[in-house]
Amino acid sequence: MASRVGNAHPTIVFGELSGKVVAFKVGLLGLGTVGTGTVQLLQDRAGRHSLMQELEIYRVGVRSLDKPRAVNLPDGILTTDLQAIVSDPEVEIVVEVLGGLEPARSLIMEAIAHHKHVVTANKAVIARYGNEIFDAANAAGVYVMLEAAVGGGIPVIQPLKQTLGVNRIHAITGIVNGTTNYILTRMQAEGSSFDDVLADAQKLGYAEADPTADVDGLDAGDKIAILASLAYGGRIKLPDVYCEGIRQVSQTDIAYAQKLGFTIKLLAIAQRETPSAPSASSAPSAPLLSVRVHPTLIPQSHPLASIHGVYNAILVEAEPLGQVMFFGPGAGAGATASAVVSDILNVAAVLKTGHLETESASLHPLLACTHQDYCAIAPMSELVTRFYARFLTKDHPGVIGKLGTCFGSHGVSLESVVQTGIHKHLAEIVVVTHNVREGDFHQALAEIRQLEAIDSIPSILRVLEEGSGE
Numbered sequence: 001m002a003s004r005v006g007n008a009h010p011t012i013v014f015g016e017l018s019g020k021v022v023a024f025k026v027g028l029l030g031l032g033t034v035g036t037g038t039v040q041l042l043q044d045r046a047g048r049h050s051l052m053q054e055l056e057i058y059r060v061g062v063r064s065l066d067k068p069r070a071v072n073l074p075d076g077i078l079t080t081d082l083q084a085i086v087s088d089p090e091v092e093i094v095v096e097v098l099g100g101l102e103p104a105r106s107l108i109m110e111a112i113a114h115h116k117h118v119v120t121a122n123k124a125v126i127a128r129y130g131n132e133i134f135d136a137a138n139a140a141g142v143y144v145m146l147e148a149a150v151g152g153g154i155p156v157i158q159p160l161k162q163t164l165g166v167n168r169i170h171a172i173t174g175i176v177n178g179t180t181n182y183i184l185t186r187m188q189a190e191g192s193s194f195d196d197v198l199a200d201a202q203k204l205g206y207a208e209a210d211p212t213a214d215v216d217g218l219d220a221g222d223k224i225a226i227l228a229s230l231a232y233g234g235r236i237k238l239p240d241v242y243c244e245g246i247r248q249v250s251q252t253d254i255a256y257a258q259k260l261g262f263t264i265k266l267l268a269i270a271q272r273e274t275p276s277a278p279s280a281s282s283a284p285s286a287p288l289l290s291v292r293v294h295p296t297l298i299p300q301s302h303p304l305a306s307i308h309g310v311y312n313a314i315l316v317e318a319e320p321l322g323q324v325m326f327f328g329p330g331a332g333a334g335a336t337a338s339a340v341v342s343d344i345l346n347v348a349a350v351l352k353t354g355h356l357e358t359e360s361a362s363l364h365p366l367l368a369c370t371h372q373d374y375c376a377i378a379p380m381s382e383l384v385t386r387f388y389a390r391f392l393t394k395d396h397p398g399v400i401g402k403l404g405t406c407f408g409s410h411g412v413s414l415e416s417v418v419q420t421g422i423h424k425h426l427a428e429i430v431v432v433t434h435n436v437r438e439g440d441f442h443q444a445l446a447e448i449r450q451l452e453a454i455d456s457i458p459s460i461l462r463v464l465e466e467g468s469g470e
């Protein structure tokens, strides 16, 4: 019998024993969109990596045994006792695809306590409880893998941990939420209403159980926190991540953006605010980061402007590599299952080497997450970006001049000013600024709001800063 680090339970033997292939037993928690895709992939192995032959779906935990399922499982596999799965001595790898915070978090912690390796697609849990989960996993000598948690099927977590690890990352700019990209794409292409398109995204299995997480930018916030943590080698406090969703993006702004040569995307951005070259002291200091999610006007020529529908893309700017963009389906059963099963395979591959079987074994440094320190996040007021703002004003002579004066007195320089006509006795004026400190822009707006001629400011959106990723 093989034994693993610190495992109090009798353990299964990996690989071949007396000529008989012994499988890695997988305990799957959840059989919804991603769980079903995972089972389908594990049951259809021909033509895929040969190590998949050694993965066995041992138990599948669900809420209801009566629900019709799209997959056939042998009797006795399906159970509502998820607790029993994470503590079963036979189970080697626990796959958590339940979603939500609880019981997902507790089950992951319990699986780790029972020395199971964990594969999860749950960015909400990892972004909030990554600290306790990775501390526990490192202490227990087990892996927690999360490729499916960001960008669905797109390989981006493993590249950040491995192939990109030798680079200094300047910025990550991503479309990382399939639901909102699908909504924005259809609103822009067809003029469809927000609510109708959201309902379609839910039917297609893209949206979270509570789609608020998608629409309000929180899902993208969780994902960029995870990416930033990997790229900058430190933990991220989730409340420091600024999140603004797409509810306020209107057809009017979509039309203006198009006229001005932009497209509107929900971007998740992590970038260094301090120079990336180390100082003469050579001691690596934690970089000051900007980590944020907001709808953004991006030039139609930008590589992210052509990412449509449920597709995601993550543009990484790195030194010495330069720009690299990861692109692919960011949600959906098959795509996400591809990431889940590749994580299972990675764990199985390490286990097959027998690497963890001795007491002195340590986790593979390119698969484990071992950060201890926190990254410093700059306040949004310090962000330097461009802005788009739409004003409704009384049709008085000299209004544009007054707007210009207020902006000018706060150092806000305007790139363009457009007035298209009168709506219900009000003039509509749209301005796009050059790069400006966000705090200065808001001070100018506070002054503008006091102007007698201003009726309202229905939209304020950020515009991708000049020189960013183009």
Ligand SMILES: NC(=O)C1=CN([C@@H]2O[C@H](COP(=O)(O)OP(=O)(O)OC[C@H]3O[C@@H](n4cnc5c(N)ncnc54)[C@H](OP(=O)(O)O)[C@@H]3O)[C@@H](O)[C@H]2O)C=CC1
Pocket (backbone or CB within 6 Å): 029, 030, 031, 032, 033, 034, 035, 061, 062, 063, 064, 065, 067, 082, 096, 097, 098, 099, 100, 102, 103, 121, 122, 123, 124, 148, 149, 152, 205, 206, 207, 208, 209, 330, 331, 332, 333, 336
């Ligand atoms: N959908 C997607 O495209 C993607 C999803 N993800 C992530 O994957 C995870 C799963 O998402 P998805 O498959 O869409 O979710 P679903 O809602 O489709 O499926 C959830 C599954 O978990 C089971 N479940 C939920 N809560 C419990 C509980 N308390 N006890 C027992 N079983 C429970 C459900 O059981 P039952 O079937 O009996 O109701 C269901 O099988 C989430 O973390 C999500 O963020 C990541 C990338 C893409």
Ligand SMILES: N[C@@H](CC=O)C(=O)O
Pocket (backbone or CB within 6 Å): 149, 151, 152, 176, 177, 178, 179, 180, 206, 207, 208, 214, 219, 330, 331, 332
């Ligand atoms: N709800 C998420 C699913 C994948 O993470 C999305 O729409 O991107």
Ligand code: NA
Pocket (backbone or CB within 6 Å): 147, 148, 149, 150, 151, 152, 153, 154, 155, 156, 157, 339
């Ligand atoms: Na991924």
